[in-house]
Amino acid sequence: MSRVVYWVATVSALTFLILPLLLVMPLAFNDSSFLTYPMEGFTLRWFGEVFSQGQWTRAFMNSLKVALGATVLGVAIGGLAAMGVMLTGRFLRIVLTGLFVSPLVVPSIVVAVAFAYSFGRLGLSGNYGGLVIAHAILGAPLAFLSVMTSLRGLDPNVDLAAASLGGSRMHRFWYVTLPMAMPGFLAAALFAFITSFDEVVVALFLASPDSTTLPIALFAGLRDRLQPTIVVVALLLSLFSFVLFCLMGWLRKRTRPREQ
Amino acid sequence: MAFIDIRGIDKFYGKFQALRDVSLSIPKGCFVTLLGPSGSGKTTLLKILAGFEEVSGGQVQLDGRDITGLRPEKRNFGMVFQGYALFPHMSVFDNVAYPLRVRRMDRRQIAKRVDAMIELVQLGKFARRKPHELSGGQQQRVALARALVFEPDLLLLDEPMSALDKKLRVNLQEQLRDIHHRLGTTFINVTHDQEEAMHMSDLIAVMNQGRIEQFDSAHALYRKPGSLFVADFIGKSNVFPGTVAGNGQGVRFRSAAFTLDLAPGEAGGMRDGDVQLVVRPEDIRLETAPGAGDARGDVELAGTVASSTYSGDRALYTLELPCGRSLLTYGSARHGALPPGAPVTVAFDSKDCIVLPCKGHSPSKGHSDEQTQICAHQGPRPGRDQQA
Numbered sequence: 206m207s208r209v210v211y212w213v214a215t216v217s218a219l220t221f222l223i224l225p226l227l228l229v230m231p232l233a234f235n236d237s238s239f240l241t242y243p244m245e246g247f248t249l250r251w252f253g254e255v256f257s258q259g260q261w262t263r264a265f266m267n268s269l270k271v272a273l274g275a276t277v278l279g280v281a282i283g284g285l286a287a288m289g290v291m292l293t294g295r296f297l298r299i300v301l302t303g304l305f306v307s308p309l310v311v312p313s314i315v316v317a318v319a320f321a322y323s324f325g326r327l328g329l330s331g332n333y334g335g336l337v338i339a340h341a342i343l344g345a346p347l348a349f350l351s352v353m354t355s356l357r358g359l360d361p362n363v364d365l366a367a368a369s370l371g372g373s374r375m376h377r378f379w380y381v382t383l384p385m386a387m388p389g390f391l392a393a394a395l396f397a398f399i400t401s402f403d404e405v406v407v408a409l410f411l412a413s414p415d416s417t418t419l420p421i422a423l424f425a426g427l428r429d430r431l432q433p434t435i436v437v438v439a440l441l442l443s444l445f446s447f448v449l450f451c452l453m454g455w456l457r458k459r460t461r462p463r464e465q
Numbered sequence: 466m467a468f469i470d471i472r473g474i475d476k477f478y479g480k481f482q483a484l485r486d487v488s489l490s491i492p493k494g495c496f497v498t499l500l501g502p503s504g505s506g507k508t509t510l511l512k513i514l515a516g517f518e519e520v521s522g523g524q525v526q527l528d529g530r531d532i533t534g535l536r537p538e539k540r541n542f543g544m545v546f547q548g549y550a551l552f553p554h555m556s557v558f559d560n561v562a563y564p565l566r567v568r569r570m571d572r573r574q575i576a577k578r579v580d581a582m583i584e585l586v587q588l589g590k591f592a593r594r595k596p597h598e599l600s601g602g603q604q605q606r607v608a609l610a611r612a613l614v615f616e617p618d619l620l621l622l623d624e625p626m627s628a629l630d631k632k633l634r635v636n637l638q639e640q641l642r643d644i645h646h647r648l649g650t651t652f653i654n655v656t657h658d659q660e661e662a663m664h665m666s667d668l669i670a671v672m673n674q675g676r677i678e679q680f681d682s683a684h685a686l687y688r689k690p691g692s693l694f695v696a697d698f699i700g701k702s703n704v705f706p707g708t709v710a711g712n713g714q715g716v717r718f719r720s721a722a723f724t725l726d727l728a729p730g731e732a733g734g735m736r737d738g739d740v741q742l743v744v745r746p747e748d749i750r751l752e753t754a755p756g757a758g759d760a761r762g763d764v765e766l767a768g769t770v771a772s773s774t775y776s777g778d779r780a781l782y783t784l785e786l787p788c789g790r791s792l793l794t795y796g797s798a799r800h801g802a803l804p805p806g807a808p809v810t811v812a813f814d815s816k817d818c819i820v821l822p823c824k825g826h827s828p829s830k831g832h833s834d835e836q837t838q839i840c841a842h843q844g845p846r847p848g849r850d851q852q853a
Contacts, residue, residue: 360548360550362546362547362548362550363550363551363552363553365515365517365537365544365546365550366544366546366550366551366552366608366611367552367563368516368517368536368537368538369515369516369517369537369538369540369542369543369544369612369621370538370543370563370564370567370611370612370615371538371541371564371567371568371615372538372563372564372567373538373567376567380563381552384554385552385553385554387554
């Protein structure tokens with residue numbers, strides 16, 4: 206009985222989540238300018254078009270630049286915050302954790318408007334730097350949480366042992382704590398990257414025509430000219446994310462035995 | 466002069482007092498064990514020595530220098546943790562090399578010292594392995610090598626054997642004892658295992674409820690316990706509550722079970738009042754056969770066997786005395802243990818009795834003469850430099 210429930214639940218959840226994606230994907234290979242079934246034939250024409258139209262490559266490069274910048278900044282902020290919070294007392298730790306995680310709770314449209322206003326005044330609106338900072342702030346809570354989790358799993362005696370062996374606080378951080386918390390930092394980087402890479406709302410408010418990111422280009426494409434090229438881009442993006450998640454899974458698995 | 470001088474340490478966790486006015490003088494080169502039940506404050510004291518915990522009052526001195534507020538990394542003390550606390554991302558070699566790299570030692574010098582130390586703990590074959598590829602006992606030896614390679618002034622051991630099985634534990638005890646002899650470093654070990662403490666230590670500090678009950682050699686603790694707690698915690702004992710009263714030169718002890726005249730030297734300085742009389746089970750003679758009646762001594766008691774624990778070489782009997790008290794004694798087990806209910810007689814002498822004041826009297830803080838002699842042969846040995 207429980208097996209039946211298990212399979213019904215699994216299959217319906219997968220259907221609900223994945224079927225729409227699977228239904229759209231084949232249209233990338235459809236030999237027609239319209240996004241309709243039945244398919245009229247198989248073609249790779251739209252792939253060629255995506256790579257020949259400069260806007261998609263430009264948008265991809267913009268997204269990559271922003272995401273990499275946001276990853277570095279977000280992991281630095283979130284990771285350092287997590288390390289600092291771990292050094293505080295129990296009460297302060299709860300309060301600070303709540304504060305650092307709060308950007309996750311605020312609706313993104315509110316965050317986006319707040320950024321647009323404040324960055325406009327600071328002259329950061331519409332350029333690459335502003336977008337990086339905004340995305341870093343969105344990614345930092347996730348980085349914070351994943352570094353925090355991996356620090357929590359560390360044996361506190363290891364740091365004490367390093368101290369008794371003569372390691373100064375700085376030395377211990379670089380040679381003991383950081384290497385041991387590495388899986389957490391890697392996961393943090395991946396989260397921060399993906400958060401930035403497919404972020405739409407804040408980017409809509411902050412990006413200018415020449416710092417357009419991929420999600421915005423997709424959004425604009427949907428609005429202006431509904432073509433199979435969009436499905437091609439969506440397919441490529443999904444594959445990119447899939448590869449990243451596989452990478453994360455592999456990293457997790459590789460580092461697990463060390464944690465015992 | 467004492468090498469480590471612990472003076473009047475108090476430690477509070479909120480309102481809970483973990484240490485109460487603890488003072489201890491540890492001679493150089495000694496192997497000292499802090500022994501006590503869990504919650505007695507032994508680990509807290511070790512953490513204070515390591516610099517991981519701050520004191521609420523009192524002072525720690527190393528060679529006459531106050532180190533109470535010194536950070537752990539400035540103390541030059543090695544520490545071995547209960548859970549090993551090895552660096553999981555480093556090989557055995559890198560683990561042991563860590564303290565030397567921190568000290569910016571020359572690369573070739575490091576290799577030489579680390580190799581020698583890994584050899585000393587018999588892990589030469591495993592230098593390139595990661596800690597998780599080693600067994601518990603091997604990991605513990607890596608931790609030991611890492612804590613000793615930089616020639617610390619003091620080695621602290623926090624229940625280093627508790628995670629190991631018994632056979633391995635005895636083996637590691639021997640190795641530890643041997644390494645201590647070779648290096649002559651001062652060792653302070655924490656354990657709740659009295660056998661481990663007695664096997665390895667020159668001196669044992671028995672701790673109870675945040676206090677040091679007694680600091681003495683294993684032999685003195687066993688034969689001359691300063692308090693009922695020590696008598697009870699170390700080894701097995703029979704305790705008879707009673708009173709003493711002056712009787713000519715000596716005193717007379719009275720309890721529900723028997724009356725006994727004690728010579729002046731045997732009453733522990735007690736002239737009158739409530740006391741506890743302690744007799745070790747091995748000092749009580751059991752008659753050779755039931756009904757033989759050949760157990761002779763200052764006190765002779767009749768009883769019946771209540772239960773027995775047979776251990777091959779001998780049997781430990783719990784006897785029941787007519788007054789309702791039970792009594793522990795060893796007996797020969799050549800023909801098997803006596804059956805429950807068998808009537809037997811036992812005897813013991815006044816010279817084997819330990820008389821202790823009742824609770825309320827402060828335990829004697831003084832040490833026996835044995836303590837000073839014990840560590841006199843210790844200290845850094847010639848040939849240590851070639852070792853390291």
